[in-house]
Amino acid sequence: xxxxxxxxxxxxxxxxxxxxxxxxxxxxxxxxxxxxxxxxxxxxxxxxxxxxxxxxxxxxxxxxxxxxxxxxxxxxxxxxxxxxxxxxxxxxxxxxxxxxxxxxxxxxxxxxxxxxxxxxxxxxxxxxxxxxxxxxxxxxxxxxxxxxxxxxxxxxxxxxxxxxxxxxxxxxxxxxxxxxxxxxxxxxxxxxxxxxxxxxxxxxxxxxxxxxxxxxxxxxxxxxxxxxxxxxxxxxxxxxxxxxxxxxxxxxxxxxxxxxxxxxxxxxxxxxxxxxxxxxxxxxxxxxxxxxxxxxxxxxxxxxxxxxxxxxxxxx
Amino acid sequence: xxxxxxxxxxxxxxxxxxxxxxxxxxxxxxxxxxxxxxxxxxxxxxxxxxxxxxxxxxxxxxxxxxxxxxxxxxxxxxxxxxxxxxxxxxxxxxxxxxxxxxxxxxxxxxxxxxxxxxxxxxxxxxxxxxxxxxxxxxxxxxxxxxxxxxxxxxxxxxxxxxxxxxxxxxxxxxxxxxxxxxxxxxxxxxxxxxxxxxxxxxxxxxxxxxxxxxxxxxxxxxxxxxxxxxxxxxxxxxxxxxxxxxxxx
Numbered sequence: 001x002x003x004x005x006x007x008x009x010x011x012x013x014x015x016x017x018x019x020x021x022x023x024x025x026x027x028x029x030x031x032x033x034x035x036x037x038x039x040x041x042x043x044x045x046x047x048x049x050x051x052x053x054x055x056x057x058x059x060x061x062x063x064x065x066x067x068x069x070x071x072x073x074x075x076x077x078x079x080x081x082x083x084x085x086x087x088x089x090x091x092x093x094x095x096x097x098x099x100x101x102x103x104x105x106x107x108x109x110x111x112x113x114x115x116x117x118x119x120x121x122x123x124x125x126x127x128x129x130x131x132x133x134x135x136x137x138x139x140x141x142x143x144x145x146x147x148x149x150x151x152x153x154x155x156x157x158x159x160x161x162x163x164x165x166x167x168x169x170x171x172x173x174x175x176x177x178x179x180x181x182x183x184x185x186x187x188x189x190x191x192x193x194x195x196x197x198x199x200x201x202x203x204x205x206x207x208x209x210x211x212x213x214x215x216x217x218x219x220x221x222x223x224x225x226x227x228x229x230x231x232x233x234x235x236x237x238x239x240x241x242x243x244x245x246x247x248x249x250x251x252x253x254x255x256x257x258x259x260x261x262x263x264x265x266x267x268x269x270x271x272x273x274x275x276x277x278x279x280x281x282x283x284x285x286x287x288x289x290x291x292x293x294x295x296x297x298x299x300x301x302x303x304x305x306x307x308x309x310x311x312x313x314x315x316x
Numbered sequence: 317x318x319x320x321x322x323x324x325x326x327x328x329x330x331x332x333x334x335x336x337x338x339x340x341x342x343x344x345x346x347x348x349x350x351x352x353x354x355x356x357x358x359x360x361x362x363x364x365x366x367x368x369x370x371x372x373x374x375x376x377x378x379x380x381x382x383x384x385x386x387x388x389x390x391x392x393x394x395x396x397x398x399x400x401x402x403x404x405x406x407x408x409x410x411x412x413x414x415x416x417x418x419x420x421x422x423x424x425x426x427x428x429x430x431x432x433x434x435x436x437x438x439x440x441x442x443x444x445x446x447x448x449x450x451x452x453x454x455x456x457x458x459x460x461x462x463x464x465x466x467x468x469x470x471x472x473x474x475x476x477x478x479x480x481x482x483x484x485x486x487x488x489x490x491x492x493x494x495x496x497x498x499x500x501x502x503x504x505x506x507x508x509x510x511x512x513x514x515x516x517x518x519x520x521x522x523x524x525x526x527x528x529x530x531x532x533x534x535x536x537x538x539x540x541x542x543x544x545x546x547x548x549x550x551x552x553x554x555x556x557x558x559x560x561x562x563x564x565x
Contacts, residue, residue, distance in 0.1 A: 103455070110448075115530035139537050185470065187479070244479070
């Protein structure tokens with residue numbers, strides 16, 4: 001029996017979310033006893049594989065390194081995953097509930113003819129999991145009857161496992177064929193020196209109240225003083241203030257930092273779904289009726305264009 | 317080119333649902349229902365492709381109870397040419413929905429299938445990818461831009477790091493993200509016209525689909541509610557609370 005976890009990486013660097021998914025695997029291991037395998041699938045991905053090897057809870061690192069897997073296109077990777085699961089008696093197949101895991105895993109589940117349990121926030125037992133539904137307004141406890149449990153893991157609900165100190169053996173896998181159905185054309189990856197939204201300890205997010213993308217540097221200044229990431233509400237992204245990768249919410253990124261500062265965000269259901277598990281929530285909004293105040297630990301009714309510069313000054 | 321677009325009837329996106337008294341599901345009785353917002357975007361994109369001359373037929377498909385005829389009529393009013401309801405009273409899981417849609421696609425042979433990336437009730441985000449696997453088609457999930465270039469669909473995908481562009485050989489599957497387009501509203505004349513457009517009905521049994529559930533919902537509970545905290549008078553008080561009381565900065 002094995003628990004197979006898909007590493008999220010860009011060939012050079014393992015993504016932090018992998019460590020949260022591994023925590024779910026550790027909890028499953030204590031229920032099933034199977035070994036934890038971490039699959040690094042990519043091209044020229046030795047650097048990511050080396051980082052995978054160093055994770056103490058990993059029993060074995062599987063490395064699939066070939067050109068058709070360079071961008072981990074699901075058309076090429078899903079058949080490999082399905083085959084691996086069938087060959088080695090995999091009990092659980094796990095991926096992060098990130099855009100890459102969400103893209104890849106349902107395709108694999110269908111190839112295996114099994115259901116998928118999406119976005120779990122708790123492992124109850126080897127076959128029972130808790131997952132949010134209806135934008136997190138309800139939690140469903142679901143039991144899977146399938147032989148292989150295919151699961152995506154909400155990173156913010158699981159702590160990260162240690163990343164250093166292990167020496168798991170690596171097992172190379174054969175190369176896969178290109179499906180010739182899809183091709184990677186290009187990628188525009190946002191560059192930032194700030195922490196990633198999903199792993200940041202502090203996040204400051206702006207909403208429609210920011211009025212323009214030109215006003216976001218105001219938040220960035222505060223973020224840099226706090227070592228924070230900068231996020232946005234759907235309204236701010238839809239209005240074109242900032243790019244999509246900054247969106248926090250039901251269909252954007254789900255975050256649970258120690259401190260979430262919502263600036264000019266009204267608090268729509270779909271936004272709350274993405275941040276309401278934050279430890280401390282601060283809301284700055286000039287509308288004292290804004291629903292965001294119903295979830296905020298500290299609410300400041302003020303004009304953000306006065307309050308944010310003042311906050312910036314006081315943090316100096 | 318023929319486009320198949322899928323629509324689901326869900327609770328209105330602005331309603332905060334509550335868990336029912338016996339903790340078996342959420343309470344949906346008497347709530348306003350509507351087309352899943354991501355499916356509205358899917359319908360809009362299909363119609364725009366037709367208006368641009370890339371497509372010549374748009375078929376809307378829904379899987380669910382008789383009430384789903386409403387959302388199919390909406391799709392027809394928006395510009396779909398005809399509709400198909402796969403009627404079932406059972407709440408199908410994404411895998412069963414994908415199998416049902418595969419059977420429909422086998423009959424219809426669409427060049428492009430556009431689905432919402434997720435429905436806002438189950439929040440599963442699975443059906444499009446599963447359908448792609450079952451039909452052995454390439455998939456462009458979380459699309460924020462879609463262009464047809466000969467036998468290729470060029471899809472810009474919203475991914476965690478930014479944007480990714482992929483090329484998919486047709487026939488292909490695309491799932492929509494929020495920024496793909498802004499759906500139009502149906503005009504009154506089009507709503508009237510939609511009543512005369514063809515809406516066929518079939519069932520999973522007629523399509524030969526095994527819809528046996530694989531998951532059992534043991535219970536549905538309300539997550540711990542967050543209590544509203546305090547209002548602070550000014551920025552100075554906020555900073556002091558964050559430092560001394562919450563200890564987070």
